Amino acid sequence: MSDPVTQRPSRIVVDLSAVGDNLRAIRAHVGVPVMGIVKANAYGHGLVPVARHLEACGVDRLGVAFVEEGIALRRAGIRLPILVLGGIFGPQVADYLRHELEITVSSLDKLRQVESVAEALGQRARVHLKIDTGMERIGVHSYSCAGFIEAAAASRWCDIVGVYSHLACADDPGSPMTDRQVERFAEACAHFTRIGAPMPLRHLANSGGVLHAPGTWLDLVRPGIILYGVLPDPASQATLALRPAxxxxxxxxxxxxxxxxxxxxxxxxxxxxxxxxxxxxxxxxxxxxxxxxxxxxxxxxxxxxxxxxxxxxxxxxxxxxxxxxxxxxxxxxxxxxxxxxxxxxxxxxxxxxxxxxxxxxxxxxxxxxxxxxxx
CATH class of the missing domain: 2.40.37.10 (Lyase, Ornithine Decarboxylase; Chain A, domain 1)
Known part of the structure; x- marks a missing residue:
């Protein structure tokens, strides 16, 4: 008997070779490591199949929005570093640690929360510090982040893997907002040097940044929609060859x-x-x-x-x-x-x-x- 699900006359076909080709084009374009963003079911393409293919293609890291997505990848056998980009919900902090997921720490209170759980479990937390340079979503404002960075650098239970912000207008290459955010982020990162702390991975570029703003590439880029061969905005310029997947x-x-x-x-x-x-x-x-x-x-x-x-x-x-x-x-x-x-x-x-x-x-x-x- 045929499977009625597989017999449905409508279907999505995902060309994984296109995803791999796009990853290679991005890597050649920016010349730095790539965190492939696979949140929201890999932008509708399928979380686990896409993540497995990106891992096979040598992507450096993966990014997801929620801890549940990261756990699904771990249960599927993905061993790459995975950063959860979304804000922390306190009762889930232990789940980050149990599944070896990297945590976005977006405030001093969140840092203390992660430290408390890590100490209770006897397990160090790998964190990325979120700096708000103009998005006003989550993160410590760039102009008041010195104490936050100092506290994180002094933490006994958190290892700072990265520091990052998110670009609000990079999809439009004509927006002056991107340059302002680059400047604010650089000023924030300078605090590591001032206190003699090691500089973690600095990452700022989303898909728009990859396409239009070399000053955002830094130590790592975070392409999302362009991994799947789609431009983020009508104003975006096709500065590299992409194949829709x-x-x-x-x-x-x-x-x-x-x-x-x-x-x-x-x-x-x-x-x-x-x-x-x-x-x-x-x-x-x-x-x-x-x-x-x-x-x-x-x-x-x-x-x-x-x-x-x-x-x-x-x-x-x-x-x-x-x-x-x-x-x-x-x-x-x-x-x-x-x-x-x-x-x-x-x-x-x-x-x-x-x-x-x-x-x-x-x-x-x-x-x-x-x-x-x-x-």
Missing amino acids: LSLVSRVVYFKVVRAGGTVSYGATWTAATDTRIATIPVGYGDGYPRALSSRGEVLLREHRRPIAGRVCMDQFMVDLGPDGTAYNEDEVVLVGRQDGQAIRVEDIARQAGTIPYEILTGLNERIPRAYVGG
């Missing part, structure tokens, strides 16, 4: 003729101007495909770009083939990816949906089966 494909499951004046989908917001042919695709916002693409998105079907007709439903949507278009049940439909020399990129979908590529990728949920090639 993710495709989203489906199949036609229904075909009909809608007469002129007929309406399609919820709300009757789309009306056929003439007799036209409509195909139904079994993907919807319940899979993370944006409802904002209603009557504005496109798919690739039989060598043509076909527009979405009416509202995207929870589990399916319809496309307009026009009065002369043809489709058959089980024809392949490309929602993201390439077909016969044409392409729909994640960046295209984000623009049509009025959002950012990050939201498109991370919104594609586990209801869509994932298949891996090239790994």
